[in-house]
Amino acid sequence: MSEILLSQLAHVELISPKPDETVQWMKxxxxxxxTTREGQSVYLRGWAEWLHSSLIVTEGREPGVGRIGWRTYGPGDPEIVAQRLGGTEEAVGWVDDWTGHGATYQYRAPHGRQLHEVFxxxxxxxxxxEERDPAIPNRPQRYSGRGIGARYLDHVTMPTANMRGDIEFYKQLGARHTAQTEAEPGFSVFSTLTCNGIRSTHDMALVPDFSGVTGRAHHIAFRVDQRLDVERAAEVFLANGTPIEFGPGIHGIDEITYLYVREPGGFRMEINSGGWVNTMPDWEATTYQAARGNPGASIYRNVTPPPGFHEAWPAADETAAAQEKEAMAQRREFFGAVETSRR
Ligand SMILES: [Fe+2]
Known part of the structure; x- marks a missing residue:
């Protein structure tokens, strides 16, 4: 018997210290x-998304990620998740109703401690x-043509102090571990997971965290259709005064065409297209070796992430940042380029 508990990554809550600027930039x-505004939150979605909202911008003291929402595959599945996690340190509990979705069960990852919810x-x-396109009923509304036209929420990437432990936890809830990059044998610096065959490269990724800070996020990714759309997005960002942090380029580990920027609140957003397709339920995660030119980061093996690309939010305080820097310095095979370029 097989079991599919989750159908898709449904939404991510982005905390912004500059919510007005963040929302305006997102639009x-x-x-x-x-879609709507309620309290301190503004609910947004990609133009082709059928769900009420996929990005919830909420005002907060510093950038970060709040709730990470997953829609289950059918009715009764949230109860299965609740039973499976009941009585554990990961269990948070039920919320009767939220804007955009019904009864919701919340839990935290055991090590990264990010807040997830299923419904x-x-x-x-x-x-x-006036916004519908009667000729293309698969679309909830006609193509907007505004900004970079981000179409779908794609994935969220989260730091964790124990990648193996969190992977095993997410696998309990139906995630498949599709691939990883190792800086050295046994030390994974990036892992991709997916809960379904819709986004088969990943709908969640994990990176190591040396800071001791929990509940952190590294970036939120949205998707466009074509590689050319990502290159056009780079032009749109530059034309609107949004500096580009990394890309456009093609990762090796998932073969997505990537581009990373920071939104006005300071958080990192990715726009991507394409990607490796793997729908095999019995897939064993593949391992990329960073020592071999880091093909996981770039399929061309000629670029490495820029300085500051390891930063995640909530930001580390002075002590935690020093701890993180020291740990990174010990992992020079992967982070060496970052450290070298800082000097
Ligand atoms: Fe990503």
Whole structure:
């Protein structure tokens, strides 16, 4: 018997210390659509997304990620997750109702301590008549053509102090571990996981965390259709005064065409397209060796992530940052380029 508990990454809550600027940038530059506003949160979605919202911008003291939402594969599945985690340190509990989705069970990753939630009942986006495209009913609304036109939420990448431990936890809830990059044998510096065959490269990724800070996030990714859309996105970012942090390029580990920027609140956003397709339920995670020119980071093996690319939020305080820097210095095979370019 097989079991599929989760159907998709449904939403991520982005905490912003500059919510007005973040929301405006998400709409005008990133190209998201606003669904509604409630309290300190603004609910947004990609133009082709059927769910009520995929990015929830909430005001907060510093950048970071709040709730990470997963829709289950069917009714009753949230209860299965609740039973499986009941009585553990990971269990948080039930919330009767949230904007955009129904009864929700919340839990935390055992080591990264990020807050996840699962639900089945969802509100579908209903576009006003003038925004519908009757000729293409697969789309909830017509193509907006605004900004970079981010189409779908793709994945979220999270630091963890125990990557192996968190991978085993997520596998209990149906995730497949698809690939990893090792800086040295047994030390993974990047892992990709997916809960379904829809986004088969990954809908979640993990990176190591040496800071001791928990509940951190590294970036949120949205998807466009074509590699050329990513290159056009780079032009749109530059034209709107958004500096490019890394890319465009093609990762080796997932073969996605990537581009990373920071939104006005300071958090890192990725836009990507394409990617390796792997729908095999019995797949054993592949391992890339960073020592071999780091093909995981770049399929061309000629670029490494820039200085500061390891930064995650909430930011580390002075002590934690020193701890992180010291640990990174000991992992020079992977992070050496970063350290060298800082000098
Ligand atoms: Fe990513």
């Amino acid at each position: 005008e530059v990133f190209g998201l659509e606003e 089945w009942e969802v509100d579908r986006y209903q576009a006003p008549p």
